[in-house]
Amino acid sequence: MTIIRDWTPDKAGVFGQENLVFDHGLHERPMFDDEGLARLLDQYPREQLGVFTMGEDPKAWTTWRKGSAGNLTGEQLLEAAQTGRIWLNLRHTNDYLPEYAALGDEIFAEKQAKVPGLRTFKRDLGMLISSANAQVFYHLDVPLVSLWQLRGQKKVWVYPVADPYVGELDLEKIVLKETAEQFAFDPDWDKGATAYDLTPGKMVTWRQNAPHRIENGPMLNVSLSIEFMTPAALMRANVIYANGVLRRRIGARPRIQNGFGPAALTKLAVARGAKALKLQTPHVRHLPVTFGLDAGQPGVLVEGMSA
Structure with missing residues (x-):
């Protein structure tokens, strides 16, 4: 039985190139019930667990704060998500838990069987467990992304890959890791977004580099977030990287080329050379740990921590 229930030739033909919605059956699997999620949170490496909280204004992306789960059990962490305002991010779950590695293999085997010529790599299968009314601020990702809803309801706004939503300079800064993936948002842009x-x-799933933001409904949300690359997606990322180097090093005003034409292949060589010579120094943003979770009242934030 397939995971996605409404594959069509039209969807398969533009997968990875256009915004698409699918029906799937993953939410029916017991691994995503309370017991399964508590077990996941116990087994996932605690030092890799992302714990975040945030404000309520969708423009106030600087209110995104990092916390610590401490020694809370998986059951207590799930209770914190059910009663508080937190976002638990379990990146690369497929690298740490065999059950999720097998799930990732199953998902990608189906995608590659259904989409002619599809080849994927750099696969990151992550779990998201988040509180009622929590949000993720306006941002974009360098890889391709698919977001699978398992429990609860959320609204996702996806914006065009174009000005004013995101310019080529913004893309270069993010790919070069000069800035974070989150950046300033204008609520008027919702008029040009597609809401799901x-x-x-x-x-x-949406176009590569499409800005997006997310708001949860008034209940616990559980989602599967999958990031991956294809040859075309990796080429695009390298072209943007090369454009950033050329703009900064020689004052060029380059444009993005899609596909594998001569200009794109030349920029691929530029990107590889710049990375080998370490011409660009990433400015990695490390959020300080500013709160913890109370073992007695897991939904309560303990402020004033630092790390």
Whole structure:
């Protein structure tokens, strides 16, 4: 039985190139019930667990704060997500838990069987467990992304890969890791966005580098977030990287080329050379740990921590 229930030739033909919505059956699997999630949180490496909270204004992206889960059990962490305002991010779950590695293999085997010529790599299968009304601020990702809703409801706004939503200079700064993936948002941009209401059994995937933001409904949310690359996606990332180097080193005003034409291949060589020579120094943003979770009241934030 396939995971995605509404593959069509039209969807398969533009997968990875356009915004698409699918129906899936992952939400019916017991690994995502309370017991399965508590077990996941116990088994996932605690030092890799992302714990975050945030404000309520969608423009106030600087209110995104990092916390610590301390020694809370998986059951207590799940209770914190059910009763507080936190976002638990379990990146690369497929690298740490065999059950999720097998799930990732199953998902990508189906995608590659359904989409002619699709080849994927740099696969990151991550779990998101988040509180009622929590949000993720306006941002974009360098790889391709698919978001699978398992429990609860959330709304996702996806914006065009164009000015004013994101310019080529913004893309270069993010790919070169000069800035964070989150950046300033204008609520008027919602007029140009495509909004998706995700319920259990829905998956949405969007164009590479498309800015997006997320707001949870008034309940616990559980989602599967998958990032991956294809040869075309990796080429695009290298072209943007090379453009940034050329702009900074020689004052060029380059443009993005899609595909594998001569200009793109030349920029691929530029990007590889710049990385080998370490011409660009990433400015990695490390958020300080500013809160913890109370073992007695897991939904309560303990302020004033530092790390």
